[in-house]
Amino acid sequence: MIELLIAPLLAGMALVLATGPLGCFIVWGRMAYFGDTLAHSALLGVVLGVLLQFNVALAILLLCALVALSLWWLQRSELLASDTLLGILSHSCLALGLVGISLIENSRVNVFGLLVGDLLTVGWGEVILIAVISLLVQAAIVFKWRSLLLLVVDPELAKVEGVPTAAMRLLLMLLIAVVIAIAMQIVGVLLITAMLIIPAAGARYLSTSPERMALWATVGGLFAVSSGIMSALLFDLPLGPAIVILAALFFLVCACVGEK
Amino acid sequence: MSAPLLALSEASVLRQGRAILKDLTLSVHAKEIVTVIGPNGAGKSTLIKLLAGLILPSVGAVQRVANLTIGYTPQRLSSDKSLPITVDRFLRLANACGRARRDQLQRLRISHLEQQQMHKLSGGELQRVLLARAILLKPQLLLLDEPLQGVDIAGQQELYRLIASLRDSLNCAVVMVSHDLHMVMAQTDTVICLNQHVCCHGKPENVSQHPEYLKLLGNQAGELALYTHRHDHQHDLHGDVVHHD
Incomplete structure (x- = not known):
């Protein structure tokens, strides 16, 4: 039983290194709905990958990137609000994904696993992939910390001071796409945004600086992922929901303990 | 007079066909x-x-x-309360050393706000913090x-x-x-x-x-x-x- 745990645990903990700080930027930048949209497009990515016999992880990444780029492009005209545009992209992708699933004949795709995460799909190959990509995402955030922070403080102030705001916004979107692509196996499409924003939201109660909030979000994520994986295995629960419930518990404790 | 820092020549800004600014020609000189x-x-x-x-x-030109x-102070910041950031940390984003930051806070008589959270500032306090930060950029x-x-x-x-x-x-x-x-x-x-x-x-x-x-x-x-x-x-x-x- 322990052997079953080790790979998912390592993968989950590595993932949190990226979701902690990135989740904070999603909260600060009010991008939660954007995360949902990417998750839905990731589902379509899986389906397309299977149907076209293409590498699934790469298909997810490409489709997330495509959706992020479409949104960035659509936002340049200001006639429609972002949440409307996101709703269109999000639900179109979800609808296409669900239609695609029904087209796959001998159900080689574990639909339930895609939606809520699946412990058993995480092998050592996935662990290494998730760890490397998470570290790269974290490195990108740390490296561009000042510019990204200034962007969420005030985009106009950032722009006047020479921060390439359009590029930074695109970077954030692509990082979210990458993280969703690698997190999907563990948490599943439906709850991936929760994994990003709930620990960060809880961390807000404990923090007086952006750095501390990123750190607490990582701590909360580590707690949720490790205890979630263990309880999923012990009590035979769906993995994604188990993780998210424990993340929500972390949030609740933070909300009660900290008042700043 | 020397060349202006910045000049608008017959600049207009249109939004959805409506002119928000029309035919502005003006220049700003040093000092x-x-x-x-x-x-x-x-x-x-x-x-x-x-x-x-x-x-x-939309029409016309801006020359710099x-x-x-440029040091710019907006009327308010777009970030909300979800971002925990103190006045001092906000000023540090301008890449200024601790001494310079304290000097500006003192100059604007807001030293007591150094560790205050940005979202708790009143409108007038925020304007002074924004001004302090703009000054730190030596524009x-x-x-x-x-x-x-x-x-x-x-x-x-x-x-x-x-x-x-x-x-x-x-x-x-x-x-x-x-x-x-x-x-x-x-x-x-x-x-x-x-x-x-x-x-x-x-x-x-x-x-x-x-x-x-x-x-x-x-x-x-x-x-x-x-x-x-x-x-x-x-x-x-x-x-x-x-x-x-």
Whole structure:
């Protein structure tokens, strides 16, 4: 039983290194709905990958990137609000994904696993992939910390001071796409945004600086992922929901303990 | 006079076919203090954003000298309470050393706010923090969108004198939006009276007599003139009374 745990645990903990700080930027930048949209497009990515016999992880990444780029492009005209545009992209992708699933004949795709995460799909190959990509995402955030922070403080102030705001916004979107692509196996499409924003939201109660909030979000994520994986295995629960419930518990404790 | 830091030539800003700013031609020279006044919806903030390079003119051109450094203070920040950040951390984003940060806080008399969270600041406090940060960038041009907003009347005079003194201490030009011409008259070189287009511009004493100005903002000027206040003391930035011996 322990052997079953080790790979998912390592993968989950590595993932949190990226979701902690990135989740904070999603909260600060009010991008939660954007995360949902990417998750839905990731589902379509899986389906397309299977149907076209293409590498699934790469298909997810490409489709997330495509959706992020479409949104960035659509936002340049200001006639429609972002949440409307996101709703269109999000639900179109979800609808296409669900239609695609029904087209796959001998159900080689574990639909339930895609939606809520699946412990058993995480092998050592996935662990290494998730760890490397998470570290790269974290490195990108740390490296561009000042510019990204200034962007969420005030985009106009950032722009006047020479921060390439359009590029930074695109970077954030692509990082979210990458993280969703690698997190999907563990948490599943439906709850991936929760994994990003709930620990960060809880961390807000404990923090007086952006750095501390990123750190607490990582701590909360580590707690949720490790205890979630263990309880999923012990009590035979769906993995994604188990993780998210424990993340929500972390949030609740933070909300009660900290008042700043 | 030497070449201007920044110049607009027949610049217009259109939104959905409607002109927000129309045919603006103006220039800002080094160490010049320009005050923009006008009624609500006159496009004052849009003008500041145009000068800052945040928006591009739909028609016409903006010319800047090469490598112009700009300090900009918006009316408010777009970030909300979900971002925990202290005043000091916010100032550190300007890449300034600790000593410089403390000096500016002291200069603006907000040292006590150093560890305060940004979202807890009042409107007037926020404007002073934004100004401190703009100064830390050592700009050649300060663009201030209603820097006196939320500051009480007595504090306004002192803050305004401080802004005017920056021309010499920082060697920079200042363009700022103000509601009240009389408040800013003493230190301003040029007043631009804006209502989508430039109604009139020039030295403050001339503008205040200009028929276009009186038509646009005359009522306000009249009401203010009814009340003459004999000031036998001064106020500091917080509005506290300071008696001079």
